[in-house]
Amino acid sequence: MRTGLALLATAAVTPVMAGLAQGFVTRFGPRPVMVVGLLAALGTMLGYTRLPVHGHYWPDLVPFYVLFAVGIAWTFVPVTIAGFIGVPPRQAGLASGLINTSQQIGGAVGVALASTIFVSQAKKGDFTAKAFTSGYHWAFAALAVFAGIGALLAIVLFRGADVPAEGTELEGAIAAG
Numbered sequence: 672m673r674t675g676l677a678l679l680a681t682a683a684v685t686p687v688m689a690g691l692a693q694g695f696v697t698r699f700g701p702r703p704v705m706v707v708g709l710l711a712a713l714g715t716m717l718g719y720t721r722l723p724v725h726g727h728y729w730p731d732l733v734p735f736y737v738l739f740a741v742g743i744a745w746t747f748v749p750v751t752i753a754g755f756i757g758v759p760p761r762q763a764g765l766a767s768g769l770i771n772t773s774q775q776i777g778g779a780v781g782v783a784l785a786s787t788i789f790v791s792q793a794k795k796g797d798f799t800a801k802a803f804t805s806g807y808h809w810a811f812a813a814l815a816v817f818a819g820i821g822a823l824l825a826i827v828l829f830r831g832a833d834v835p836a837e838g839t840e841l842e843g844a845i846a847a848g
Contacts, residue, residue, distance in 0.1 A: 708745025
């Protein structure tokens with residue numbers, strides 16, 4: 672119950688940010704929104720690397736939970752919309768499956784990597800509170816690197832892949848997503 676309530680900050684903010692992300696993608700295209708989302712995720716992970724051993728919900732976690740909500744929404748929404756741009760309606764199911772599969776595989780690889788780093792660092796201190804915190808710091812640092820690389824790749828790979836003019840493929844892509 673306590674964990675669920677603790678994560679309420681992220682859960683409550685994410686849908687609001689998702690609505691904003693959709694509007695910003697419509698206006699500015701997927702690339703800038705995705706880059707901002709990945710930078711928010713990067714900021715969250717860097718913030719987590721500074722958490723104290725005996726931290727508190729406020730002010731140590733809540734700001735990063737809210738920032739993470741921005742990162743989640745402003746990354747997933749533009750990726751989904753971009754994944755449907757130019758896809759014929761008869762292939763929308765296939766596109767959706769590929770997007771979801773890649774997100775699931777990426778999440779599994781990220782969890783495996785972060786868990787491995789955490790355990791290898793925590794073992795060094797015989798699993799004390801300080802060692803656990805250090806392990807988490809290292810794991811979040813690795814995830815921050817991935818978020819930074821993702822932001823750079825979004826800038827490079829989405830160059831010239833801006834959203835078509837309003838009233839064209841974009842509205843169909845948003846409706847399909």
